[in-house]
Amino acid sequence: MIEVEHLHKTFEVRQGGLWRRTVRRHEAVRDLSFRVGAGEIVGYLGPNGAGKSTTIKVLTGLLVPDGGEVWVGGLVPWRDRRRHVARLGAVFGQRTTLWWDLPVRDSLDLLRHVYRVPAPRFRENLRAFTELLELGPFLQTPARALSLGQRMRADLAAALLHDPQLLFLDEPTVGLDVVAKERIREFVRHINAERGVTVLLTTHDLGDVERLARRVMIIDHGRLLYDGGLGQLQARYGSARELVVDFEVAPDQADVPGLELLEVQGVRARYAFSGAAAGPIAQVTAAAPVRDLTVREPDIEATVRRIYEGGLLQGALGQGA
Ligand SMILES: Nc1ncnc2c1ncn2[C@@H]1O[C@H](COP(=O)(O)OP(=O)(O)OP(=O)(O)O)[C@@H](O)[C@H]1O
Numbered sequence: 412m413i414e415v416e417h418l419h420k421t422f423e424v425r426q427g428g429l430w431r432r433t434v435r436r437h438e439a440v441r442d443l444s445f446r447v448g449a450g451e452i453v454g455y456l457g458p459n460g461a462g463k464s465t466t467i468k469v470l471t472g473l474l475v476p477d478g479g480e481v482w483v484g485g486l487v488p489w490r491d492r493r494r495h496v497a498r499l500g501a502v503f504g505q506r507t508t509l510w511w512d513l514p515v516r517d518s519l520d521l522l523r524h525v526y527r528v529p530a531p532r533f534r535e536n537l538r539a540f541t542e543l544l545e546l547g548p549f550l551q552t553p554a555r556a557l558s559l560g561q562r563m564r565a566d567l568a569a570a571l572l573h574d575p576q577l578l579f580l581d582e583p584t585v586g587l588d589v590v591a592k593e594r595i596r597e598f599v600r601h602i603n604a605e606r607g608v609t610v611l612l613t614t615h616d617l618g619d620v621e622r623l624a625r626r627v628m629i630i631d632h633g634r635l636l637y638d639g640g641l642g643q644l645q646a647r648y649g650s651a652r653e654l655v656v657d658f659e660v661a662p663d664q665a666d667v668p669g670l671e672l673l674e675v676q677g678v679r680a681r682y683a684f685s686g687a688a689a690g691p692i693a694q695v696t697a698a699a700p701v702r703d704l705t706v707r708e709p710d711i712e713a714t715v716r717r718i719y720e721g722g723l724l725q726g727a728l729g730q731g732a
Contacts (some may be wrong), residue, residue, distance in 0.1 A: 504582035
């Protein structure tokens with residue numbers, strides 16, 4: 412569905428005043444290569460300024476790259492823009508494609524004409540999306556009067572009315588509460604499973620990625636640092652599991668052979684370990700009477716933060732894939 416080979420995009424940034432102007436070249440994307448197969452949901456992650464939007468703009472045909480090759484569904488996006496755009500959908504969490512002062516239903520109707528969606532297909536999609544996204548209560552409301560969650564749902568419907576096979580989602584759940592986030596994720600899962608829509612998901616919310624994507628690509632400073640499974644990323648770069656133990660009485664000495672003691676506070680001690688929990692639990696319970704214990708899993712949020720902050724993955728591409 413998407414093929415990107417050795418993509419480069421450099422921006423020229425003009426600095427200084429009228430008399431002493433300098434031009435600085437900034438490589439937003441450097442030698443980026445990846446493929447996304449039909450029907451995949453891929454999370455595209457990276458810290459601010461990493462090059463995600465630049466990539467998406469090239470893939471949607473908005474930007475022309477300086478080097479490399481890109482095909483999306485067999486088309487070169489910026490060369491065959493009209494046909495390309497007719498086949499893709501895009502939702503940008505920070506912007507809307509709806510007409511601000513028009514009722515949602517009228518915006519959808521206008522888009523039907525823009526994309527030349529046949530009337531029966533439009534009716535069928537509108538019926539399906541109204542049900543799945545619960546649009547009914549606000550179809551007659553102008554976009555400006557919608558809540559953020561309602562607007563996102565209407566934007567999703569707008570992006571999919573013309574049956575695109577590829578959907579770009581940029582921060583689709585930003586600013587939403589947990590229930591609204593779940594509803595959006597459920598819908599994305601549905602259109603992927605039932606309609607086979609390929610999804611490239613750019614987000615800072617790892618909950619989106621955990622719930623939707625099996626594969627992630629991580630980019631920083633314009634380079635692809637990781638392309639592989641979320642589980643493998645966690646196994647390879649995640650921190651250790653933790654065993655949190657409440658002893659019956661505060662231990663004089665909480666060290667247990669083979670476990671890394673992280674902290675002792677009163678009766679509670681925290682240990683780091685890897686692999687199965689049965690061994691460490693047996694060791695701790697043999698060492699002293701235990702009242703309670705829990706195993707804490709490392710979270711993906713912490714792993715990705717460590718990757719961004721520590722450059723953990725520099726040069727590691729391919730090892731996790
Ligand atoms: N039109 C432009 N002119 C000059 N520099 C740009 C332009 N667009 C992007 N850049 C620069 O290119 C780099 C990559 O930007 P990009 O918007 O692709 O990052 P991003 O990963 O999408 O970040 P964010 O998560 O903040 O949206 C940044 O350093 C940005 O300042």
